Amino acid sequence: MATPREEFLAAERERVAKRATISVVSARLLPWLGGLSSLPDDVLEAARAPLQKARGNGLLRDFRVAAFGNDLHLQLNTLGKGLQNPEVHRLAHEACLAALSGAAQAGLYQPRGGRDLLALPVRDRLAALQARPVELPFTERGAEPIVVAKLMNGATGAFNRMLFNLFFHPDKGSHQRLDGARFIAIVEGAGDLAAGKADRRLFAFGDRPLEDRLILLYPLAVEPLELARNQFTSYLARCERAGVSRLDRTTLPLVEFGIDVEKVRAAAAAKGAA
Secondary structure (H helix, E strand, O other): OOOHHHHHHHHHHHHHHHOEEEEEEEEEOHHHOOOOOOOOHHHHHHHHHHHHHHHHHOOOOEEEEEEEOOEEEEEEEEEOOOOOOHHHHHHHHHHHHHHHHHHHHOOOOOOEOOEOHHHOOHHHHHHHOOOEEEEEEEOOOOOOOOOOOOOOOOOOOOOHHHHHHHHHOOOOOOHHHHOOOOOEEEEEOHHHHHOOOOOOOEEEEEOOOOOOEEEEOOOOOOOOEEEEHHHEEEHHHHHHHOOOOOOOOOOOOOOOOOOOHHHHHHHHHHHHHO
């Protein structure tokens, strides 16, 4: 008899064909261009060449190439390719190296710190460019707006305040619209991600699931993420502790979610008294 995880993976193999994936790849190219203040259009065009060919061959549905601060910014849109697809990642790396070659042909490339990037093996070149992908799978609707937010000269976690107000603040942002929508947020440390740690601490927020266990697609992990029901922090309990009661306004079946209203209020009152 198949386990829930095996059933999920079997169903996922069928769903992948209908799911779009956006792959955003950033490569720190500008510091290798001899003090220029921005990436020239010719360098961006060199990066577009392999992507245009891939779109013609059907590998990509669409793509975007842009300059953002020190970064060459690539956005690759695919359908049915899934997460961490080797063919898509190779294409992104090819575009990064094509931009570097274009800069060299234009006489813009300069070695840094005694390192000649062009003399290094391909893997070392990509490492020196700090090529880094972020991917998001989604099922398309009629109109699917996507916003990619990046920050120049910002510290790790610079978006934390905005994200907190948008999704987690008890009385701001999307909370009242998301309440009861089975919205789930997974939060982890940006520093751990940047360091490439395999073992990272995760925090789960949102509507506590009715299921005992959830198996979720998580772009930052090779395998699906499996979470138990009791690992979720109750959004309603957090609101109560913050002094913004939503227990009387929610449409959630609180008993089915394992939330004891009186216990939540008692805990909030005890905290307030302390």
